[in-house]
Amino acid sequence: MPSRKLSELAKTIRSKNAGVDKITFDIIFPDRATYDWVRESGVLSCAAVCRIFDIDAAEITDHVEFDLALAIKFTIYRRMPSGSPGDVDIFGSQQYGPLLDVNVPEG
């Protein structure tokens, strides 16, 4: 099935600390049609996020599809609190990498 990568479709894909023990992800789309396409494809559903980041559903604390902002947002627990010894991304700003190559099947 032909598909496009999420990085080709989204306007913004980002990650950032949400407090000291969570990281939140924003995927923002340029228009309603693209937003609906990705949202309805299920490639960023809770189950999909679990697969992409190799985590359990209980590690996702929030998952929101925010129509007004044309955005999908979810928050997951960090592997360790920000700044702990061994933490290599203290602002959580580079954790979105696994989202870039997510394939979105064409409708």
Next chain:
Amino acid sequence: MSLCTIRRAHRAGDWAGWARQQVAERFGRAGYELHFTVYGRNAILGEREPLKERQAHELGIVVQGIAPTKAVAKEVCMIATRQMFYARLPQVKGTAGGVAFVLDEVMPASPAYRWTLNHTMRLDDPLALFPTFVTEAGV
């Protein structure tokens, strides 16, 4: 913390293991922490890295020593870094330094705390801890 670079990247784990062992022989295994972050090999995402199969031929290793005192932290970090340089490993042909140094010293980081307590409270009423009242003044 200190920094070194290494070629033949796929074997970098051997250097870190050697260094950790050398530090343990001098300091034991308790009373300090050593962290080796291998830049160029899944450093940012770790197990979540989707491109694990792509191997670099050269890596940067950041060594962090953490201890109750600055002196011990500096010492374990210095020994760990130098022992990667001196490592005697079967596959290393050179005997005059197995890694490259940008500088041969430990760079101090600021004293830090470890996050242990989440300063949040569960409340039935989110305003319970913020009492408000209305009064008239200056009338």
